[in-house]
Amino acid sequence: MKLYSYWRSTTSVRVRIALNLKGVDxxxxxxxxxxxxxxxxxxxxxxxxRGVPALELDDGxxxxxxxxxxxxxxxxxxxxxxxxxxxVARAQVRGAAACVALDIHPxxxxxxLNYLKDTMGQSQDDTVAWMRHWMTNGFTAMQKLVKPDTPxxxxxxxxxxxxxxxxxxxxxRRFDLDLSPFPRLVEIDTACRxxxxxxRGLPESQPDATxx
Amino acid sequence: MKLYSYWRSTTSVRVRIALNLKGVDxxxxxxxxxxxxxxxxxxxxxxxxRGVPALELDDGxxxxxxxxxxxxxxxxxxxxxxxxxxxVARAQVRGAAACVALDIHPxxxxxxLNYLKDTMGQSQDDTVAWMRHWMTNGFTAMQKLVKPDTPxxxxxxxxxxxxxxxxxxxxxRRFDLDLSPFPRLVEIDTACRxxxxxxRGLPESQPDATxx
Numbered sequence: 502m503k504l505y506s507y508w509r510s511t512t513s514v515r516v517r518i519a520l521n522l523k524g525v526d527x528x529x530x531x532x533x534x535x536x537x538x539x540x541x542x543x544x545x546x547x548x549x550x551r552g553v554p555a556l557e558l559d560d561g562x563x564x565x566x567x568x569x570x571x572x573x574x575x576x577x578x579x580x581x582x583x584x585x586x587x588x589v590a591r592a593q594v595r596g597a598a599a600c601v602a603l604d605i606h607p608x609x610x611x612x613x614l615n616y617l618k619d620t621m622g623q624s625q626d627d628t629v630a631w632m633r634h635w636m637t638n639g640f641t642a643m644q645k646l647v648k649p650d651t652p653x654x655x656x657x658x659x660x661x662x663x664x665x666x667x668x669x670x671x672x673x674r675r676f677d678l679d680l681s682p683f684p685r686l687v688e689i690d691t692a693c694r695x696x697x698x699x700x701r702g703l704p705e706s707q708p709d710a711t712x713x
Numbered sequence: 714m715k716l717y718s719y720w721r722s723t724t725s726v727r728v729r730i731a732l733n734l735k736g737v738d739x740x741x742x743x744x745x746x747x748x749x750x751x752x753x754x755x756x757x758x759x760x761x762x763r764g765v766p767a768l769e770l771d772d773g774x775x776x777x778x779x780x781x782x783x784x785x786x787x788x789x790x791x792x793x794x795x796x797x798x799x800x801v802a803r804a805q806v807r808g809a810a811a812c813v814a815l816d817i818h819p820x821x822x823x824x825x826l827n828y829l830k831d832t833m834g835q836s837q838d839d840t841v842a843w844m845r846h847w848m849t850n851g852f853t854a855m856q857k858l859v860k861p862d863t864p865x866x867x868x869x870x871x872x873x874x875x876x877x878x879x880x881x882x883x884x885x886r887r888f889d890l891d892l893s894p895f896p897r898l899v900e901i902d903t904a905c906r907x908x909x910x911x912x913r914g915l916p917e918s919q920p921d922a923t924x925x
Contacts, residue, residue: 549857550816562801565858568780568815569807576800588788589774595781603780604762607819616846623833634828645761646777 503528503557505547508707509675510534511606512567513554514668517702519571522659523578527556531709534611552610568602571661583661593646594655594662600643601665608635609672633678636669640683647685652692659693667693671704715740715769717759720919721887722746723818724779725766726880730914731783734871735790739768743921746823764822780814783873795873805858806867806874812855813877820847821884845890848881852895859897864904871905879905883916 504520504527506513520527532538532553539551548555548565556564556573564570575583584591607613609632617623617631647654647662654662670690673680680687693699704710716732716739718725732739744750744765751763760767760777768776768785776782787795796803819825821844829835829843859866859874866874882902885892892899905911916922 550812550854558801564801564804564808566808566811566815568811569804572807573800573804576803588785589770589776591788592776592781592785595784596776596778599778599780600762603778603815603819607815608825613820616843617833620846621829621833621835621839621843627833631828631833634832642762 502559503530505530505532505544505553505555505557506707506709507532507534507553508704508710509671510553511668511672512552512610514671514702514704515567515664516554516556516570516574517707518664518667518699519574519583521698521701522581522583522696523574525574525578529708530557531707533709571664575661581658583659583664585655585660590655594660597643597646597654597662598665600639600646601669604642605635605639605669608632629676632672632676636673636676636678637682639669640673640678640686644683644685647689649685652689654689659696659699663689663693664699666690667699714738714771715742717742717744717756717765717767717769718919718921719744719746719765720916720922721883722765722822723880723884724764724822726883726914726916727779727876728766728768728782728786729919730876730879730911731786731795733910733913734793734795734908735786737786737790741920742769743919745921764824783876787873793870795871795876797867797872802867806872809855809858809866809874810877812851812858813881816854817847817851817881820844841888844884844888848885848888848890849894851881852885852898856895856897859901861897864901866901871908871911875901875905876911878902879911 504516506517506529532544538544539553545551547563550565554567554570556570564573571583584594614628617628651657653659654666666686667690700706716728718741744756750756751765757763759775762777766779766782768782776785796806826840829840863869865871866878878898879902912918
């Protein structure tokens with residue numbers, strides 16, 4: 502399969518970590534978001550939502566939307582699972598993951614920031630304050646939803662909430678978010694980063710990474 | 714079970730329709746978002762994300778985040794299913810649903826609009842233009858992802874994508890979005906609204922609905 506990806510895209514980070522964890526081989530197809538490649542007609546044929554990640558299966562079927570792709574990966578490659586077996590526990594993991602996937606990321610991706618600046622006339626500083634505001638909001642909720650004393654968000658192994666957290670932490674650090682209110686999330690992020698599958702999914706490990 | 718809900722919240726609409734479709738009885742607990750009830754300490758104990766919907770199970774467990782709640786409902790009450798059985802088909806339904814759940818709704822909910830106005834100084838007109846922009850964007854992608862000629866988004870019965878669409882259409886009409894580019898979505902919405910479970914989930918059917 503092929504993964505359309507951009508090194509710094511946090512939704513791409515999530516999918517890369519999931520594929521790595523499950524030992525699924527894939528071809529990396531870099532889409533340069535900063536150069537606007539996702540907006541071109543060629544890529545719109547791949548993904549009408551004009552975003553990454555998109556996952557192209559071996560028969561040419563293209564799956565879009567990271568949350569849908571992650572559920573697909575977990576259904577087709579169940580080992581190790583990204584979600585527990587019990588429905589209530591699954592809802593709790595998905596709910597914590599959604600603090601990132603729904604309450605932070607959709608507000609902070611590139612097209613939103615461009616709209617705030619280009620259409621609404623907001624400054625770079627105000628745009629960064631916007632990003633930090635929603636990260637703080639989402640992390641505050643997430644920290645209350647995860648378990649207080651497990652190695653990872655909900656137990657002793659990585660799940661969908663951990664993958665979402667470690668991906669968002671990349672952006673939190675990139676935009677100098679004050680992490681002091683989130684010691685529990687920092688602790689989990691540190692644990693996640695010890696795992697090779699996570700490390701190989703991070704931006705700096707990708708073929709299209711550029712020097713910072 | 715208890716559903717914490719607000720009549721006009723489109724994520725609450727989604728969960729209400731799902732519960733109605735599956736014939737699950739629930740107690741409706743109105744949370745007045747316009748009066749700011751979701752921001753109070755009492756409700757923060759229910760939902761750290763301070764939003765509706767939240768689903769309280771009979772043992773007191775509280776599930777948050779509409780996407781997680783919808784998956785829970787579908788897992789625990791599988792008949793009729795909100796998702797097909799095949800993993801690729803499931804990813805396609807979830808991907809189309811995400812055009813609403815991730816690409817539109819998180820940008821257009823009340824706290825975002827308040828931030829644009831109160832913190833960023835945007836006018837009411839510019840805020841409505843923002844809402845319409847992301848609705849147009851998300852609907853454009855969604856219309857390309859659904860099937861071209863089925864009664865509903867992906868077949869002859871309602872699924873998660875249909876539920877997401879009909880809920881967002883409530884807001885599209887409320888904010889006078891030009892729907893002429895979306896004939897296929899309007900057609901599906903019309904079909905959905907014929908279904909009693911959908912009708913009973915719409916804002917105007919709720920106990921906390923106020924005259925417009």
